[in-house]
Amino acid sequence: MxxxxxxxxxxxxxxxxxxxxxxxxxxxxxxxxxxxxxxxxxxxxxxxxxxxxxxxxxxxxxxxxxxxxxxxxxxxxxxxxxxxxxxxxxxxxxxxxxxxxxxxxxxxxxxxxxxxxxxxxxxxxxxxxxxxxxxxxxxxxxxxxxxxxxxxxxxxxxxxxxxxxxxxxxxxxxxxxxxxxxxxxxxxxxxxxxxxxxxxxxxxxxxxxxxxxxxxxxxxxLQEIDHFILSALKREPKTRDGILAELVATYNLLLNPAQYHLYNSTLGAHLSGLAEEDRLEFFFSKGRMLWQLKGRV
Ligand SMILES: [Zn+2]
CATH class of the missing domain: 3.60.15.10 (Ribonuclease Z/Hydroxyacylglutathione hydrolase-like)
Structure with a gap:
């Protein structure tokens, strides 16, 4: 009604x-x-x-x-x-x-x-x-x-x-x-x-x-997720899948084919957003695309 x-x-x-x-x-x-x-x-x-x-x-x-x-x-x-x-x-x-x-x-x-x-x-x-x-x-x-x-x-x-x-x-x-x-x-x-x-x-x-x-x-x-990503990358550069695995482990996220791709898409949005804001950059090494804090040597 x-x-x-x-x-x-x-x-x-x-x-x-x-x-x-x-x-x-x-x-x-x-x-x-x-x-x-x-x-x-x-x-x-x-x-x-x-x-x-x-x-x-x-x-x-x-x-x-x-x-x-x-x-x-x-x-x-x-x-x-x-x-x-x-x-x-x-x-x-x-x-x-x-x-x-x-x-x-x-x-x-x-x-x-x-x-x-x-x-x-x-x-x-x-x-x-x-x-x-x-x-x-x-x-x-x-x-x-x-x-x-x-x-x-x-x-x-x-x-x-x-x-x-x-x-x-x-x-x-x-x-x-x-x-x-x-x-x-x-x-x-x-x-x-x-x-x-x-x-x-x-x-x-x-x-x-x-x-x-x-x-x-x-x-x-949105800010918490950005902070999670930035602090995960403080130690070393990581792949998108590597960051996702840490998020899954830390927050006990349940994975199935749909959820994995929805989480992966949202993580991708945070990564491209942080790149747009000049806080992250990526490079390629040994066949992997790695994300790191901008300006890290
Ligand atoms: Zn919707």
């Missing part, structure tokens, strides 16, 4: 919270669609229960659990799909998600519904910073994915997608998934400084009017 946040803004709680904005004329926009056709069916049933006709889906980013319900909903309604640049390409060609995680034709173990959703058409590429005719604002929040956006409704409710993670998620995963650390930090700082939203509903987590503590915990975690 839909839960009202305020004004015309609602959500359907679930493993991925679905944002709903009632246009006031019996039609609505939803934000994200869950992981598969079952989530699509659940969304449609909830909208029908409220007498709402789905006319638009806005995807915050192209992770399988955020757009996997698109295909079903597009088939069963007249909904148009709007998505941000880069993410739109993955929504249309979902094999790109395991491809970029593995960096080649992916292992079968990565071609699961958790990493590769059913393909969906994209009718419009939305530019971050733009607004829909109903006043929904497309808020740029890159970092968790390259083109991640949030959607803010005229009621002052922000659906930030996965731009930040709830405390529970941070507790469960020492390495929360981010692909661009400097941009993630900027997005978190911008949200921290913003005063324009009354409510925030992250995709995985609870509705909050004051996310400052959660945002600070996300920023702190």
């Amino acid at each position: 839909l839960k009202k946040i305020c004004g015309n803004t609602f959500y359907l709680p679930g493993p991925v919270n679905i944002g709903v904005y009632d246009h006031g004329d019996g039609s609505c926009t939803i934000i994200d669609t869950g992981i598969d056709k079952d989530s699509g069916r659940r969304i449609l049933r909830a909208l029908e229960g409220e007498g709402l006709t789905l006319v638009r889906i806005i995807n915050t980013h192209a992770h399988a659990d955020h757009f996997g319900g698109n295909a079903f909903l597009v088939r069963r309604s007249k909904a148009k799909v709007w998505a941000p640049p880069v993410e739109a390409a993955i929504i249309m060609y979902p094999e790109l998600e395991p491809l970029y995680l593995y960096a080649a034709k992916p292992l079968l173990e990565l071609q699961t519904k958790f990493l590769q959703a059913a393909p969906s058409p994209v009718d419009k590429i939305i530019e971050p910073g733009s607004r829909t005719e109903e006043g929904l604002e497309i808020v740029p929040l890159p970092g968790h994915s390259l083109g991640q956006i949030g959607v803010a409704t005229p009621d002052g409710v922000l659906f930030p997608g996965d731009a930040f993670f709830a405390m529970d998620t941070l507790k469960k995963y020492f390495l929360p998934y981010f692909v661009d650390i400097p941009r993630a930090r900027e997005s978190l700082d911008r949200l921290q400084a913003s005063k324009q939203y009354n409510y925030f509903l992250p995709s995985h987590g609870c509705l909050t009017a004051d996310p400052r503590e959660i945002l600070a915990a996300n920023l702190k975690r």
Whole structure:
């Protein structure tokens, strides 16, 4: 059942919270669609229960659990799909998600519904910073994915997608998934400084009017991981896999094919971020690519 946040803004709680904005004329926009056709069916049933006709889906980013319900909903309604640049390409060609995680034709173990959703058409590429005719604002929040956006409704409710993670998620995963650390930090700082939203509903987590503590915990975690890497490299240069092995041992991380590649991708983001900030550099030796503190002789 839909839960009202305020004004015309609602959500359907679930493993991925679905944002709903009632246009006031019996039609609505939803934000994200869950992981598969079952989530699509659940969304449609909830909208029908409220007498709402789905006319638009806005995807915050192209992770399988955020757009996997698109295909079903597009088939069963007249909904148009709007998505941000880069993410739109993955929504249309979902094999790109395991491809970029593995960096080649992916292992079968990565071609699961958790990493590769059913393909969906994209009718419009939305530019971050733009607004829909109903006043929904497309808020740029890159970092968790390259083109991640949030959607803010005229009621002052922000659906930030996965731009930040709830405390529970941070507790469960020492390495929360981010692909661009400097941009993630900027997005978190911008949200921290913003005063324009009354409510925030992250995709995985609870509705909050004051996310400052959660945002600070996300920023702190990014810093902790950077510090871990920098102190691991104080002793000697190491490969990416060597640093990952230390993270796994220190924080008791559970490995399986999906988790290994997600952790490896996040570690890669921290390494490229630290290189961009001139704190790390790499070199090749005996067939290995080694990372070291910048300026170390
Ligand atoms: Zn995500």
